[in-house]
Amino acid sequence: MKKYSLILLFAIILLPSCMNEPVVEPNTYRGNFESLWKIIDTRYCYLDYKNINWDSIHAVYRTRVDTVKNEISFFDLMGSMLGELKDGHVNLYSDFNISRYWNWYTDYPANFSSDLIYTSRYLGDNYQIAGGFNYAKINNGNVGYIYYGSFENGFSDANMSYIMNYFSSCRGLIIDVRNNDGGSLSNSSQLASYFFKQETITGYIEHKTGDGHSDFSAPVAIKTPASKNIQWQRPMVVLTNRMSFSATNDFVNRMTQAPNSIIVGDKTGGGGGLPLSSELPNGWMVRFSSSPMYNSAMQNIEWGINPDYSVSLSAIDKANGYDTIIEKAITLTK
C-alpha cells in the first residue's frame, strides 16, 4: 500500500503545474512594440510623477508600428517612444545603436571646460592621480582641488587618506563633479562618508511592488555612513553642472546634508531613479528607471538638485583663464 501511495504522489507531482509562465510576445515588430510598452507600463517608476499618459502613447505609436519598413526604422520609432519619458536613464540597446535622451544637459549651458581646469591656474600638468581623482593645491596652496570625472572609478580609503594628508595645510577643499554622469552608488556613499561626522539618513528609495503606476513599497532609508578613520571637517565645496547625473546626483544629495558643505554651480541633471533593465523578444535590451530615490525630506530628486549658489561659467572669465565657478568656490572656503 505504501509503495502505491508513493507512486501516486509522484504522479500528482507530474501533473501540469498551476504556475503559469507569463506569455512572451512573438518576435515581430508588433510583438516587440507591445513587449516594450508593457515593460515601461508595469516597471517604469515615474509615469504618474511625470504625468505621462502612457496609454495614449500606446495608441499613437501602435499605428505607426504598422508603417515600419525595416529594423532601423523600427528602432528609431521605439527610441522616439521612449523619448516621451524624458529620462536620461531610459535607453534601448540594439546591435547597431543605443537610443538616448540627452536633453537634460544639452538644453542647458555646459558650465564646464576641461581645457580650463587643466591650466596651470588649477590642475596644470603635474596634478596627482589616485583612484579616479585628479587633484592639486590651487590658490597659492590654500585650497585643495579634486576633479572626479566618473563614479564608475573606484577608490580606496588609502587613496583618500593620502589626498587629505596632502591637503592638510589647505583651509578648504573643492570637489568638482561637473560632467560626471554617474556610476556606482557605492562609490557615492563612500566618497560622502569622508564628510560626515555621524551616520545620517540622507535619502530614501522605493521599488515597484505591482503593475500599477503607483504600486510602490514603503520607503527604505538610505544612510550615509561616517568614515571612521578619514574625516574632512574644514569648509568644502561641491561643484555641479547639468551633466552631474545619476550617482553624481545622489552624491550631491548626500552632500547637501553634510556639515561644512556648500553646493555651487548649476542645478544637477537629475536621474534620481535607480535603473534596471529587461529584454525584448528580438534580443534588444531596454534600460529604465525602476526605483525612485528621494532626499531626506521625501522630495523627488529625479529632476535634479538646486545648488546653494547658482553660478554660471562666464565667457569673459573663461577667455581670461578663469573658471567662474571654481573662483566662487575658492571665496567660499574663506
Add this chain to the structure above:
Amino acid sequence: MKKYTILLLISIISSISLAQNSIEQKHILTTTDRVYGFSTLGILDPYLSPIKYSGNMLNYQEENSWFLSPEKINISMHNSLNLETGFTLNPTSSNYLFYLGANYGWGMSYHFRLQKNLQLLAGGLCNLDFGVKMIGRNVNNPVNIDLATNLNLTGSLLYDFSLLKKTLRLKLSMQTPILGCMFVPREGASYYEIFQLGNFTNTFHVSSLINKRGLNSALTVDVPFNRSVWRFGIKYMDLKYSANDLVFQRDEFGLVIGTTFDVATFAGKKNKAPKNFISSND
C-alpha cells in the same frame, strides 16, 4: 622437538581463529557513485530577463550511501554533492547567461525488497541549493542567486538482470521537493536595496507543492567489468517555482557516465582494519 611442534600447533590454531573472526565480523561498506553529465539546459529567470535562455551544461555528482548498521539492511543513509556549470544564450544569441550551481543533500531510504532482484527505495532528502546566474548585458541587476533549502521525497527502483554472463543493475531514481525555503527577490528590488541597504522584505519564501514543483530523475544501468563498475544513463530535470508574481524555470536533459564502487573505512582504535587489509598508513 616436542616444544617446537606444540608451539607451531598453537600458532596455527590462533591464526585460524583470528581469520574466522575476520570473516564473521560484518563491515558496512559505503557505496560511492561518481558520475559526470552533459546535458541541455533551459533557464527562465524573469528577475534577469523575461526571455528563456537555452544552452548546455556540465555537471559532476558524487553520492555516498551506506546501511545504517550491518543488522539493519533495510535502511540506508546517503549524502550527495552536485556541482554544475552551464552556458546559455537567448533565442537571438544577442545575450548570454552563465550558470554555476552546487547542491548538497543528506537523506535516508527504506529498502523494500519486492523480489530477489527487485528493490524499491523510498525516503527523504534534505538539501541545500546554491546557484549564481550571471547575465552578460544588464544594468544594475546582472546577477541573481538561487538559494533554497528543500525537503525532498526520493524514490528508486533497482532491477538486477543478467546479460552476457554479467549481472547488470537498472536503476530509475526520482526526487521531488515538497517543502522548503527559497530566496526570490521582488522584480523591482535591486540587489543594492536588498544587500547594501539591508531590505530583505519579501525575499525569503516558504516553498511547497503549491509554488514549487520539480522532478529530478535518472535512468541508469550499472555494467560490471573486471575491476570496475561503470554507470551509463540519461537524466532529466524540470523545476518550476514561483514567488513575488515571478515564475522561474529550469530544465535539463542529458547523458551521464560514471563509476560506482564500494569502500570500507577503518580508522581509530575500535575500528581497526583486519590484518589482511594493507594500508599506506602502515
